[in-house]
Amino acid sequence: IPKVIESHEKEKEKVAANKEIYTAIAGGTxxxxxxxxxLKGQSAELDRRIALTLAPSEEEETEGMKQEEGLSGNSHSVKVSNEPSPVQNKEEDSHSQSFRPKWRH
Incomplete structure (x- = not known):
């Protein structure tokens, strides 16, 4: 234990001697x-430009709304569902049960 204490005291002396250097580095620009x-400012500007180019223009939005209104007047509507059909569920279950990786033979 005395050797450990001695090595720590030496290290402490080195740090104390360089304390002024460390504070100057930390305090300086x-x-x-x-x-x-x-670069951060340029990045923010580019993000704004990208967002503006990706956002649809007002003309495109009004045209899209007109098209939607025209479609809503159509009496032949089709229901679209994101839920899989029972047939799809059975196929997926059988496929997942039969699948075995090559490394697990």
Whole structure:
């Protein structure tokens, strides 16, 4: 145990000697800080531009609404369901039960 205490005291002395250097590094401005701020601003601007180009324009939205209104007047509507049919469920169950990976023979 005395050797461990001695090694820790030596390490503590080294840290105490370099304390001023460490505080100067931590308190100073980082070399890449300004560049990072600039890049973050550019990134935010690009995100806004992308969002604007991906958002449908007002003209397209009004045309889409007109088309939907025209379709809603149609008496022949088709019901679309996201739920699988019982036949699909049986097929999927039988497929999953028969599947075995090659490495598990």
């Amino acid at each position: 980082w070399k890449k800080e300004d560049e990072l701020r600039s």
